[in-house]
Amino acid sequence: MRVVIGEDEALLREGLAYVLNHGGFDVVASAGNGADLLRLARQHEPELVITDIRMPPGHTDEGLRAALQIRQLLPHTAIVVLSQHLQRQYAVELVAEQSAGVGYLLKQRIADIATFCGDLLRVCAGEIVLDPEVVLLMLTRARTEGHGVQRLTARQQEVLDLMAQGLNNAAIARRLLISEKAVVSHASHIYDELGLQTDDDSHRRVLAVLSHLNR
Amino acid sequence: MSFSWKSVMSGVRAPSMALILLAAAVVLTGGVEAALLAHDYDGPLFVVELFPVAGIIFAAAGLVAWERRPSNQLGAIMVVGGFAWLVAALVNTEVTVLEVAGTVLQTVALGVVIHLLLAFPSGKLQSRMTFATVVLAYFVCLVLQIPHYLFIPASSPGGLLAVADRPDLAAAAKWVQQGIGIAVVVSAAVILIGRLRRSSTQHRRVLGPLYVYGTGAVVFISFAPNVLRSLLGISAAATAALQITALIGVPVAFTVGLLAGGFARTSDLQQLGVWLGSTVTSRPPLLQALSRALGDESVQLAYWTAEQDGYVDGQGRPLEVPREGSGRNSALIEVGGRRVGAVFYDSVLIGNPELVRSAGRVVGIAVEQEWMTGELLASREALRLSSARIVAAGDRERRRIARDLHDGLQMQLVLLALEAQRLAGDPAASPSITVAATTLRLRIDAAAGELRKLVYDIMPAPLVERGLEAATRDLVDRMPLPTKLDLDVAGSIPESASSAAYFVIAEALANAVKHSGATGLVVRVGRSDDDIVVEVADNGIGGAAPGEGLGLRSLADRVGVLGGSLRIHSVAGGGTRVVAELPCGS
Numbered sequence: 001m002r003v004v005i006g007e008d009e010a011l012l013r014e015g016l017a018y019v020l021n022h023g024g025f026d027v028v029a030s031a032g033n034g035a036d037l038l039r040l041a042r043q044h045e046p047e048l049v050i051t052d053i054r055m056p057p058g059h060t061d062e063g064l065r066a067a068l069q070i071r072q073l074l075p076h077t078a079i080v081v082l083s084q085h086l087q088r089q090y091a092v093e094l095v096a097e098q099s100a101g102v103g104y105l106l107k108q109r110i111a112d113i114a115t116f117c118g119d120l121l122r123v124c125a126g127e128i129v130l131d132p133e134v135v136l137l138m139l140t141r142a143r144t145e146g147h148g149v150q151r152l153t154a155r156q157q158e159v160l161d162l163m164a165q166g167l168n169n170a171a172i173a174r175r176l177l178i179s180e181k182a183v184v185s186h187a188s189h190i191y192d193e194l195g196l197q198t199d200d201d202s203h204r205r206v207l208a209v210l211s212h213l214n215r
Numbered sequence: 216m217s218f219s220w221k222s223v224m225s226g227v228r229a230p231s232m233a234l235i236l237l238a239a240a241v242v243l244t245g246g247v248e249a250a251l252l253a254h255d256y257d258g259p260l261f262v263v264e265l266f267p268v269a270g271i272i273f274a275a276a277g278l279v280a281w282e283r284r285p286s287n288q289l290g291a292i293m294v295v296g297g298f299a300w301l302v303a304a305l306v307n308t309e310v311t312v313l314e315v316a317g318t319v320l321q322t323v324a325l326g327v328v329i330h331l332l333l334a335f336p337s338g339k340l341q342s343r344m345t346f347a348t349v350v351l352a353y354f355v356c357l358v359l360q361i362p363h364y365l366f367i368p369a370s371s372p373g374g375l376l377a378v379a380d381r382p383d384l385a386a387a388a389k390w391v392q393q394g395i396g397i398a399v400v401v402s403a404a405v406i407l408i409g410r411l412r413r414s415s416t417q418h419r420r421v422l423g424p425l426y427v428y429g430t431g432a433v434v435f436i437s438f439a440p441n442v443l444r445s446l447l448g449i450s451a452a453a454t455a456a457l458q459i460t461a462l463i464g465v466p467v468a469f470t471v472g473l474l475a476g477g478f479a480r481t482s483d484l485q486q487l488g489v490w491l492g493s494t495v496t497s498r499p500p501l502l503q504a505l506s507r508a509l510g511d512e513s514v515q516l517a518y519w520t521a522e523q524d525g526y527v528d529g530q531g532r533p534l535e536v537p538r539e540g541s542g543r544n545s546a547l548i549e550v551g552g553r554r555v556g557a558v559f560y561d562s563v564l565i566g567n568p569e570l571v572r573s574a575g576r577v578v579g580i581a582v583e584q585e586w587m588t589g590e591l592l593a594s595r596e597a598l599r600l601s602s603a604r605i606v607a608a609g610d611r612e613r614r615r616i617a618r619d620l621h622d623g624l625q626m627q628l629v630l631l632a633l634e635a636q637r638l639a640g641d642p643a644a645s646p647s648i649t650v651a652a653t654t655l656r657l658r659i660d661a662a663a664g665e666l667r668k669l670v671y672d673i674m675p676a677p678l679v680e681r682g683l684e685a686a687t688r689d690l691v692d693r694m695p696l697p698t699k700l701d702l703d704v705a706g707s708i709p710e711s712a713s714s715a716a717y718f719v720i721a722e723a724l725a726n727a728v729k730h731s732g733a734t735g736l737v738v739r740v741g742r743s744d745d746d747i748v749v750e751v752a753d754n755g756i757g758g759a760a761p762g763e764g765l766g767l768r769s770l771a772d773r774v775g776v777l778g779g780s781l782r783i784h785s786v787a788g789g790g791t792r793v794v795a796e797l798p799c800g801s
Contacts, residue, residue, distance in 0.1 A: 087676075
């Protein structure tokens with residue numbers, strides 16, 4: 001699996017390369033700014049691009065903008081953006097419309113090597129992976145604004161949380177230590193309560209849940 | 216320096232009632248005279264009736280000038296000329312006593328014209344040469360006229376004034392009179408030409424035609440009998456009519472020149488006093504009031520500064536004291552014996568320095584006050600700018616600290632956690648080490664979480680990365696209460712204004728959540744002209760005092776420094792609304 005990295009801090013770039021090599025990825029190039037990232041991605045056409053949001057020269061959102069451009073130019077490239085601070089707005093921009101193979105994670109998640117590499121593989125497989133923290137932000141906001149979420153039971157809200165993070169039924173069942181059948185039952189209650197269309201496809205389900213939470 | 220109100224008021228007092236009575240006296244005298252002449256005279260009546268008419272016009276022009284320019288003596292000179300003319304006209308009556316008076320003052324009108332010419336426009340005779348010329352002119356008209364009726368009995372009404380029948384002496388005296396008369400006219404012409412050369416272009420446009428006309432009238436009247444009557448054979452009546460007409464034009468021309476010749480209307484010092492008493496806000500600028508009081512548009516108000524050891528104008532630019540002979544002069548303004556400034560004025564226009572000094576005394580305290588107000592405003596502005604620099608430096612420092620933490624400590628914590636995890640994942644590690652290392656990694660992650668909150672409070676990433684709009688959205692996303700957001704901020708916003716706006720919103724939201732007991736919030740960010748308007752409203756208990764809480768007060772300071780305003784509307788039971796307006800212009 002070939003990867004291009006966008007990260008301006010040399011030490012962090014090395015740390016990331018270590019994690020990726022450890023997880024069986026092949027780092028083919030790394031860029032220190034948004035323009036280089038775009039150029040290297042077009043040159044290598046990797047399966048995965050991992051980038052920091054804030055990069056030179058402006059130290060604003062150059063990395064995110066480069067990632068969204070790569071997404072347009074090379075639609076089959078999986079994209080994972082990392083940041084020290086998570087915003088609902090960035091997640092909404094990344095998951096816009098029928099996107100697939102997108103991840104948005106806190107930088108700190110790199111350290112949990114196994115989980116991080118697992119998330120990268122899921123993104124490469126076309127799934128959507130959102131950091132638990134940004135999903136928590138979405139759920140809290142939806143509860144406050146009264147999007148129907150507050151009518152769900154605590155367990156149902158837990159299931160919804162994991163669905164929004166991009167997990168499938170099997171993964172949710174493992175995480176909550178319940179049977180996959182129980183997950184399916186919770187999910188159908190959630191659909192009814194939020195007025196979502198039943199969909200067995202887990203990817204389309206994530207998109208539907210996210211669009212409900214962010215409306 | 217002596218100071219008497221009498222000297223101030225005598226030059227300026229022009230009670231209109233007195234002037235009205237004076238006008239009535241002129242008209243009455245002229246009317247009686249006209250009736251007398253109509254009754255007595257058997258020659259062509261229109262010529263003799265022109266005399267009282269000329270007298271009335273002379274006096275009328277003088278009264279108008281006197282009323283409009285109370286501090287200028289030109290009007291008074293013309294009124295005197297009018298009376299002299301009315302007396303001179305009596306020579307044509309049949310009443311001997313009146314005829315005598317008329318004979319004596321026959322040619323005084325010419326002297327008055329010379330006087331007017333040399334005293335225009337200030338009303339003062341400003342040099343010895345000028346003074347001597349005018350005295351000589353009156354001497355020619357009054358004294359050198361004496362032999363004419365002394366030695367020619369026919370010229371003396373009823374022979375009353377004649378002492379001998381000596382036409383030879385009278386003729387000789389006439390030659391002397393004409394010779395000195397020419398000398399007077401030449402001297403006056405020299406003085407006037409000199410003045411024209413020294414005067415400004417603006418003054419020259421008024422002075423030139425007046426001087427030419429006045430001098431021309433004197434010459435024409437003096438020599439008209441010789442030229443018109445002797446050489447061209449024009450009748451005595453027609454010659455007299457032409458002489459009178461030429462003379463009538465003189466006071467009219469001078470009054471028009473004085474009032475419309477680019478010299479503003481003179482209000483007197485009392486009006487300046489009224490101006491001082493008016494409220495500060497409605498008061499026209501001091502300089503303007505002074506300029507109107509003195510009738511000199513070129514007047515300059517100079518403020519004394521001890522530190523520069525010189526004068527400056529209202530904008531703080533240095534002012535040179537006028538040199539002698541430059542046509543300008545200066546009058547010191549003192550308050551309690553201490554120099555506070557000076558008035559620089561047109562000495563051609565204003566002949567009486569005492570008038571300017573008096574005006575200076577009247578406005579002295581106002582000058583000092585205005586100067587101190589200026590100093591105060593300047594230091595206040597300097598203070599505001601310095602506070603603005605401090606706030607800007609504070610913002611820069613926040614951004615720098617946030618960035619240093621992002622690039623330094625936050626990154627270090629990622630690497631440290633990674634190191635701990637590597638240790639935990641090392642196949643050679645004992646199970647206890649694996650557990651300890653994993654716990655360490657989780658604690659490092661927790662520390663990183665706390666650091667993220669700290670960085671967010673110092674300078675939130677959305678504000679740095681995308682500006683006010685994104686930062687406000689992010690704030691609202693994190694609100695534990697339903698919060699309506701109304702954002703409409705097109706165009707660029709300076710960093711200082713967007714930081715201030717953000718912190719106002721953040722602080723107001725935090726206060727609302729903590730204290731208001733509200734169930735809903737509204738955040739509005741919009742633009743109004745060059746201002747950015749920020750509003751945070753809640754439906755809580757209200758009753759928040761503007762000075763309450765250090766947070767909002769320091770925000771009010773921050774907003775004030777940018778020249779904006781922060782208002783808090785909070786009625787008990789009616790919710791709280793915080794509105795900040797921040798200028799975004801350069």
